[in-house]
Amino acid sequence: MDSLLQGPRGRRLCLELAMELDQDIRIAVFHLGYNLDPGAGRSRRMLTMDPLGEAPPPLPEPTMDELAGLITSLDLNGITNQLVHYALQRAVDTARYWQEPEGEDFLAATEEITVPLARVAESLAYSPTTQWWVQKAQPGQWAIDWRSADDPTPLPRDPQHTLAEWGRKERAQEIRAAKERPKNPHANFSGEWWSIPHGLIHTVARIPEGLSLVEDSLGWEEATVIPVAGTGRILEITTEEDWINLCRAFPLEVTASRRHDWFRTTGRHGRWVIPDWEQAATEWDAVHLTVTGYLSLAGRALPVSEDTSTVIAGWDLGTTFWLNDVVRETEEPRQHWHGPHNEDQWVLVSGA
Structure with a gap:
């Protein structure tokens, strides 16, 4: 530790x-x-x-x-x-x-x-x-839908399309930020600060812990927890070398779009990259951030090269992101959980 x-x-x-x-x-x-x-x-x-x-x-x-x-x-x-x-x-x-x-x-x-x-x-x-x-990604996990059981929805599919759209948006945003935002990191600009792709299936191994260990939570009080099973080529992020090697293998430049936010949170001024998740999917089916990996790495400026660094940001601890279509909902019942307002305890309502 x-x-x-x-x-x-x-x-x-x-x-x-x-x-x-x-x-x-x-x-x-x-x-x-x-x-x-x-x-x-x-x-x-x-x-x-x-x-x-x-x-x-x-x-x-x-x-x-x-x-x-x-x-x-x-x-x-x-x-x-x-x-x-x-x-x-x-x-x-x-x-x-x-x-x-x-x-x-x-x-x-x-x-x-x-x-x-x-x-x-x-x-x-x-x-x-x-x-x-320190637990690695488990075959059986839980996907969390922050809606009640009265609003059922299937798990998202077609991650290739999601990642292609994500990559297109990130590149367009980087070009726009390079034109419109100043290079001075002290300038009062903000925008995208995540280093993860949105819209993919992401899962946790433990419930109810996964319901309360969420970065930048929106104060949800209802959650439908969906049992899933997945397998494949899973990259474990436990050490800084794990994340840095991923960024070196599949770098995506995000300096202009992340410069101001990540300077404020890390104090570092320089070039920034995150993984190109669309390209990473050609080698990995999923990427899992262990709890110890999160606690030791999240929010740090991690050096990728002499003049380039990266940040793990917006990735909840113990979460697995599925880059390819290798995860399925199982036959176990979905669970409905309720988190009373201003209370830390989530309560199982149905589905056990």
Whole structure:
């Protein structure tokens, strides 16, 4: 689990878990994270009031050394499956590739905090609840349709057409962005920031975990979960070499269309590529991002060549994208799940 601390989502997971275990850590992170947040005092404000509605005198703020000491002395025996899942969900919920990371992400990336967080990462390595994080793509998985069972729909087919349309759109967008957008990465422009193709069947191995571990969620409260089975040539993305080699074999230039968003999220200025998924389908039937792969890689600027990098963005952890028509719905019943508003728990309604 050493790789957890290499990635922004893995570091955020460890920090969130530490906050769940100790309220003093939560308070310290609140203050220190605010001070490091790019939006502090503007898009993010700290308001304090006493019972009379007056602003109290400011309290002494915690220091980095004090937070590091709290994490170092943290009792890790209180780690439970529920706490790990909530921390993992928070790490996913706070991922953003179209603007600067939150102050808590900057905080977790400092050496003063990363070093003591190694204890948390090590404890996760030996926890039974995390063993599925290294699991490869399974033959039987679940596709999620964010609609109710009253609105049934078949799984999409013809991935070749979907990928051809995706490739056409990406290339046209890149040409348009090169003409219309400035090369200055600081310019206030935004657009496509994903590195994945849309419209394909994508599946997860675990339900209900897959319902709550979704980047940039739209707050869905209904989901139809479809049992599927698929096999073929499946590429596992676990290490940065796995993703980099895919980008080197099938590069698609996206510098103009991703430049501004990915500069904000990574701080890197230069050329960018993602996999040309239409071409990748000639060698691979599916690509699976393991949980550990997501936690260590997502949101990082990964070097493809001396002047070119890539980012895994918008790809939910543990998800398999099917590039060819090799996956089918099975005879098991579909399931209908409901996620009550403002609650973290998904409830099985029917189909078990």
